[in-house]
Each structure stands twice: as structure tokens, then as C-alpha cells.
Amino acid sequence: MARVSVLNACLTPRASIPNQLYIGSGVILWVLIIMVWSILSYGEVVPSIFLPTPGKVFASGFHLAANGQLWVDIWASTEVVLLGFFISSLVAVPVGLLMGSFRIVQATIEPFVNFMRYLPVTSFVPLFILWIGIGIEQRVMVIIFGTFFQQMVMTADVSRGVSQDLLNASYTLGASRRDTVWYVLGPASLPGVLDMLRVTIGWAWTYVVLAELVAASSGLGYISMKAMRGFQVEIIFLAISIIGILGLLTDQIFRVVRLKAAPWAP
């Protein structure tokens, strides 16, 4: 009986499933991936210049961690990504909310934002060197440019998605326009904004290689670029895996924050 209901839950859209099954299925996929990887690499099905063995990737990780370089690289990238992401979010979230709520703001800046958001960050790298220089500011700028305009559009959509009924109800209850923005639109957008941040910090990380193309002397993007010249594939794997793990951690943090900050939201 119980087995049937679990199966049912699995086949029903949005139905919740037991916790062990939830975690278990996630773990199984990882085990499968590492198994296939091990068979392909240890079994020499694929030459080592295409796919290093898991052991070799770990060994290179330990080697870099032992001499301290790995932590320097991780910190260098994290610093750039977080700085860029915070600065970008700090501006994009309020402006995006306004853009989604007030037609005049939307009319003014949306055409500009939609123009900017399609421009390839790569082409701006030489311009950033000219305008900003080659310090950490330039790297942070690449992250900002890659995330800012996307964040604005997504935040505006979140704010537009707040139900009109909520606004009408607050007016009926005698709220002023200012109160409506402050106590209804803002809090109602919070879960959506947190989701948006969770998605866009992932995008910020994907720009790390591009950010570290210029004048970086450490960083995960930098070491993977450097490893490409000479095919040190295990280093590329290492850098990618660490970025992935950092991403996974960030994601969990955002999940918890969202649960605590907006427990009422689905």
C-alpha cells in the first residue's frame, strides 16, 4: 500500500515525496556520474588528455591546497564575484522594483536596459581596460556588467507579478500609495527577488573566467585558462568542480535565507 502511494507521489505533479527518497535520488545521480567517469578514465576508454582520472583531479587539488595556492585562488575569485554581485544587486533590485511598479520608470529605462542586456560582455573587456584599468575594479566590472541588466529585468517581472488584488485590498483598507509600495509591493516581491538573486549569482560565477582574463594573478578562472595552454586537463576539472561546489553551497544558503525571510511564500 505504502509503496503504491510513494509511486503515486512520484508520478503526480508537485506532490511531495519522502525525505529519504528526495536526498537519495540526488545522491544516486552523483554516484552514477562519478562511476561513469571512473570507468571511462581508469579503464582508459577515453585518453587522459580528454578526461583525467578522479584520483588525478583530487591529487592536483591536494597539491595546490597543500602549498596554499588553492585557497588564494578560491578567495580571489569569490571576492571578485561577491563584490560584483553585491554592487549589482544593490542597485538592480530597487531600480528593478520601481521599473516593475511605476509606468514612468519603466517607460524611461526599460528600452535602455533591454538594449544593454543583449551586449556581449566580451566586447567590453578592452573598453573596461581603457576606462577602468587593470585592477580588481576591472574584474568586478565584468561581473557587474554580466549580471546587472538581467537582474533589473527579472526584478521588474517579479514586481509586476504581484497580484493586483493585494494592491486593491490595501487601498480599500486606507493605505496611502507610499504605504502600498513599502508594506505591500516590497514584501510581496521578496520571495521572487530572493529567487532571482539565487539564479543570477550563478550567472555571476559563469563570468569568472572572462573577469580573470585580464591581469589576474590568481583565481579559479585564471588557473583554468592557464591550464588550457598545455592541456593540464585535471586542473581545468579541479577549477570547474570547485566553482560548482561553491555554487551548490551558495544555492543552499539562498534556500535557507528564503525559508527564513519569507516562510509564508510557496
Add this chain to the structure above:
Amino acid sequence: MRKAFDYSRLLKTLVAVAIMMVASVGFAQAGKLSIGHFVWVGYGPLYLARDLGYFKENGLDVDLKVLDETSLSMAAQASGRLSGVATTIDDLLKYRSKDLCFKTIFTMDSSNGGDGIVVKDDINSLADLKGKQVAMSEGSTSQFFISYLMKQQNIPLDSIITTNMTADEAAVAFIAGHVPAAVTWEPNLTLVKTKKAGKVLIDSSQAPGVIVDVLELSCSVIQNQPDDVKALVKGYYKALDYMKAHPDETNAIMAKGVGGYLTEPKDFAAAKAGVKFYDKADNIAYMGTIQSPGPLAKVIKLGNEIWTDLGRMPNGEVKYKDIVDTSFLDQ
């Protein structure tokens, strides 16, 4: 009634696209060679030979592909999508391993003023660069070039602060005044002079035969398609001879072929002044034979030394005989 989403049709389309993509990949086949390279004036004669039909007349079809960086070309070659790559010999040393076998078939050109070091006006020698930031692409020919010059003057390689970026970005950072020195190439050297942003401290014409472009092919290609390799070398020599006799006509063909920043024939002609092309006689003299290697062996030895010092030879030394095949030079 609304039509349900047709999954089977989507699936069929996806399968068809996948098959087309696999089929379009040029795997090794007789009578066909595919060569990857970045945009560089020295690779112009390959386009000349292709467009004048000098490869075709010996039954060879050459597919030339522009890839931004040697690392990308090498990745394509490692997976069998390219038969060979044209790039500098120093660059190649870093990729040769027991898993990736390729050999230099002939030398194409050497940089003769096309690469150089630009500095602010108060810097007058390499020794003056001590403790200063120098922008260059790490692990590239630019780094090899400056390291070679520093070694010649017994200056330790770690006396300068290497600031990593591409050669073009290095020129931009230098002109914008963010770094006191940069290693870059043409047309950036001329740009620095015309913008009066600094001066060229030293260029490759003062170190001839150090930055050398070669063409390498996978060992499997050399073994399985020797006739195609012969046709390649023959066509290349013929194109060089024709180029010498008809500069204007050939500049137009090569500029169109190489493309990129060299699309204009006059830009191509200007860039050509910065290289020396190696014809048959030059090649035989420069490469020598496996038994008595020519000057190329010295560059390979230096390259090994420099990259080992900079920690970029994880697979150990690459010897002349590992990376050169001189048997096709005499066509």
C-alpha cells in the same frame, strides 16, 4: 481543438540535426587535410596555394580553419577534427605529450619585426624593467620572446612582474597608461608609435629565427597520408615562389583568405614586411635533418629551458626528434 504538442516531430528534428553535425565533422580521410590557425600574416601562403589550386593539382583538398587561440586548435586536433595546426614552435612544445603525437613538417615564416616590447620613454633597456609590471599573454609566444631576450642578457625571469592578458589587451593597457611595458605584436607596435604612447624597446627583427611559425601534422596523418603531406609541402613551396613574383595580386588573395584585421590588402602588405617567409632552401637550411639538426634545434632547446623555468612543461623535455619530421622537406 488545439493540437497537442508533437514530441515525436521534435525528437526527429533533433536526431536529424545531430546526424548532420556529426557528419559535417571532417574526420581523417585520404585526399583531405584540415589545418587550424589563428589570424597571422605568415599563414597567407596556405590560402594562396588553396585558391590558386596548387594543392588540388596534386589531389589534395585543404580545409583551413581560423581558431582564436592555439589551445583551441590543439584541442580540435587532439579530438581528430583537425589534421594539423600552424603556430609557433615554442607554443607547440607545451602540448606535445605521449598522448598527443604531432610533428613539424615545415617552417612557414619567422617574425622579423612583427613582435616587440613597447615601453614608456624613460625605459631604455631590459634591465630597466626590473620590478616593473609587464603586460603579456602568459604561456604565449610573447612570454617566450621576452624570456629569450632576458636569458640572453642573463636577467632572471622573475625580475619583472608579469601581468597576464592577451597581446591586444596588453597594447590597450599600455596605451591607456596602466602598465609601463607590454609585449605585443603588429599592428599594435605601429599604433604605439603613431599614438606617441611610448616606444618600441626591441622587436623581433633584432632576434631573427626565434619566433618561428611552423606547420605540424598529427603523427597518424603523417603515417597514413604521406602523399597528402607531400602535396601540401609541394603546393606551399609553389605558392611562395608565385608570391615573390606577383606581390600585389597575391596580397589581395591572401588578405581575403586570412581575414580578421588583415582583410585589407594594404594592411596585409604592411604586416608582410614584418615577417620572413621560408622557402624550400631556407627550410632545408633552417630545419636540417634528424641526424644533423639546423638552427631550429636551438630554438626548441631554448623553448624547453624557458617553459621549464616557468613551470609549464609538466610532461618533461620535448626533444627535436620528438617534434620534427624533416622527411618531407625536399619536394
